[in-house]
Amino acid sequence: MSERYIRQSVLAEVGAAGQARLAAARVLVAGAGGLGCAVLEYLCAAGVGRIEVLDPDRVELSNLHRQPLYRMSDLGAPKATVAAASLAALNPEVSIRGVVERLTPLNASEWCAGADLVVDAADSLALTYILSDECQRRRIPLVSASVLGLAGYAGVFCGGAPSYRAVFPQMPQSAGSCALNGVLGSAVGVLGTLQAHLTLAQLLQLTPPVLGRLVSVDLATLRFGGFDFSAAREPAGPQLRFIAPEQVLESDVVIDLRSLEEAPVSALARAQRLTVEQVPEQSLPEGVRVVLCCRSGIRAWRAACSLLAREARDVVLVAFGA
Numbered sequence: 001m002s003e004r005y006i007r008q009s010v011l012a013e014v015g016a017a018g019q020a021r022l023a024a025a026r027v028l029v030a031g032a033g034g035l036g037c038a039v040l041e042y043l044c045a046a047g048v049g050r051i052e053v054l055d056p057d058r059v060e061l062s063n064l065h066r067q068p069l070y071r072m073s074d075l076g077a078p079k080a081t082v083a084a085a086s087l088a089a090l091n092p093e094v095s096i097r098g099v100v101e102r103l104t105p106l107n108a109s110e111w112c113a114g115a116d117l118v119v120d121a122a123d124s125l126a127l128t129y130i131l132s133d134e135c136q137r138r139r140i141p142l143v144s145a146s147v148l149g150l151a152g153y154a155g156v157f158c159g160g161a162p163s164y165r166a167v168f169p170q171m172p173q174s175a176g177s178c179a180l181n182g183v184l185g186s187a188v189g190v191l192g193t194l195q196a197h198l199t200l201a202q203l204l205q206l207t208p209p210v211l212g213r214l215v216s217v218d219l220a221t222l223r224f225g226g227f228d229f230s231a232a233r234e235p236a237g238p239q240l241r242f243i244a245p246e247q248v249l250e251s252d253v254v255i256d257l258r259s260l261e262e263a264p265v266s267a268l269a270r271a272q273r274l275t276v277e278q279v280p281e282q283s284l285p286e287g288v289r290v291v292l293c294c295r296s297g298i299r300a301w302r303a304a305c306s307l308l309a310r311e312a313r314d315v316v317l318v319a320f321g322a
Contacts, residue, residue, distance in 0.1 A: 002093065005047050018204045019047060024201050025145050026050040029114040030103045030131065031122035032079040033057070034066040034183070035145055039071065039119050039190025045086040046200055050095045051087070054111065055080040055122075057103040061091050066185035103127060104322070106244040108134045117159070119199055120144035121192070125171055126242050126297030126319035132164035133241065134158055141211060145195040150184055152191040155214030155229070156198050162212065162232040170236045172299040187219050221266065240304050244318045248291050253284055257294040257303060258320075267320060268293065279303040293318040 009019045025048050032055035038318030043051055058064050059067075059074045059082060061311055067079075074082045084098025086217055103111060103122065112118055112134045120142060128144055135142040141159030146152050155162045194215060201210045212230030217223075248254060256263070256271035257279075266273070268291075274282065276299050283289060288312055292300035304315045 001272075004049075004091070008046065010073045013206055014204060020267070022182070022200070022203055023045050023118045023134075024280050026052070026114060027119060027199065028111055029053045029119040029121055029301075030111075031120070032067075032069070032083040032098070033063065033123060034118075034185070035120065035121035035123065035147065035192040035195060036190035037067045037069045037083070038189050039121055039196045040083055040087055041090065041194035042193060043119075043160055043199060044091045044094050044096065047091070047187045048094060048200075048203070050097075052097045052099065052115075052274065053080050053083055054099045054101050054103050055083070056100060066183065066188040067158055068189075074158075077174075082166070092146060095104040099157040103131070104244045105130050105242050106110060106246060112138055115140055117141045117143065117199060117202060119195065120233070121195065124296070125318070125319070126322035128164055129216070129297075133239075135159065136163040136165075143199045143202065144285060145191050145197055147188050148183055150220040151216070151218045152187065152193045153216040154191055154198055156202055156210045159202075160210060162229055163234060165239060166232040167214065167229045170305075171233050171298050173298070173302065176322065177250050184219070187217075191218060209268045228256055240301060240317055242297060242314065242319055242322065243291070245293075245320070248318070249289065252289045252291045254291045255279060255282075255293065255303070257292060261294070263320075266293075268318075275301045280306040289314040289316065291318060293320060295319065295321040304305055 005019050008014050027048055030051050043133035057079050059070045059077050059079055069083050069086045078100040080098035084096045087096045092205055093187040108130050118135050118140055135158035136170045142157045165178050198210050213228055215226040254268050254271040255274050256266040290304050294300045297317055
């Protein structure tokens, strides 16, 4: 056994068998931002055999306070490429693949195929639901986390446990962002490290199992909480799902909920411009699929719920920022 891992393999919970299990694992990490940096460093250092990281973004100066994989010299470079190079230098025994690509409803199935576990570190609620649906279908564990300000949570869904939808059947009415609401770098590090720990615990099959568990952290009050959701039931009936803009059909009724100030030109040329409140008041043709679009997916979800409360329809969602 490599001396590199001796401090963890000496643990009874790991041992030679556990280290071999880590070396044989393939993990997909969606996102190389604040959460992703912590996850990637610890999975790579622990000897997870094959790691694939997807991120479409480039390194910005405002990233550096919470994304320690990057340096001033990396500004403007693709995060996935820089992260892969940094991780390869940390541990050449691990196979690292960095892909400058956004995970979407179109490619989620392709990227999740063959993964032993998926880490959701992309900071996008729409993408969390997309990944949860795919992981639930394939029975792959999904380790998802979120952090804003001084608080956050991490949990292990799917793979035999209830899905993210079972625990959070509805999107929130609104959601903050690091850009608007702020976040402390150390808080991101705590949640990302917790996410890495849950990933390693799941791969090592530690007991008690972490599958079906959620841990919450409030670093303003130094309080930890959480709960077991292993008995949660999946939502009944058809569920709202996200599609990619490329999956919009000519026959669809397309409604873009973003204002003209927010998006002067819609990516979908045929889209009507309405507010969330105007959607259920519209007279829409019968038997036609309705596509509701916004940046994060939250307004589209709200509008869809209002529309479906009034009449039965085929409704799908597009999140341009997912």
